[in-house]
Amino acid sequence: QVQLVESGGGLVQAGGSLRLSCAASTTIFKFNVMGWYRQAPGKQREFVARISTGGGTNYADSVKGRFTISRDNARNTVNLQMNSLEPEDTAVYYCNAVPSFLTWGQGTQVTVSS
Numbered sequence: 453q454v455q456l457v458e459s460g461g462g463l464v465q466a467g468g469s470l471r472l473s474c475a476a477s478t479t480i481f482k483f484n485v486m487g488w489y490r491q492a493p494g495k496q497r498e499f500v501a502r503i504s505t506g507g508g509t510n511y512a513d514s515v516k517g518r519f520t521i522s523r524d525n526a527r528n529t530v531n532l533q534m535n536s537l538e539p540e541d542t543a544v545y546y547c548n549a550v551p552s553f554l555t556w557g558q559g560t561q562v563t564v565s566s
Contacts, residue, residue, distance in 0.1 A: 454554050461560030472532040474547030482525040487550040488532045490543035502550045537564045
């Protein structure tokens with residue numbers, strides 16, 4: 453079973469930056485579109501960004517221009533650089549394939565204070 457481990461979350465003031473990382477226990481990354489999702493308190497999990505095996509990217513409108521997704525297939529990692537953070541970005545962030553067929557990890561908490 454593939455394990456996904458997210459890290460890099462924390463508490464930051466509005467306007468600040470964080471860099472999230474996701475590591476997988478196998479080389480499954482290199483064969484799949486990978487993405488980041490988030491779940492805010494009381495809301496459903498939502499798509500944030502995805503990156504194809506060739507490096508093409510797509511973003512939710514709410515994060516476009518502020519977040520950047522990248523991948524390192526040699527290290528089995530997917531990263532999310534988050535800039536100009538807003539309180540509305542507060543959520544638990546998860547990585548998964550797109551569509552999300554892998555078992556979800558624990559996620560990493562991002563809290564943005566105003």
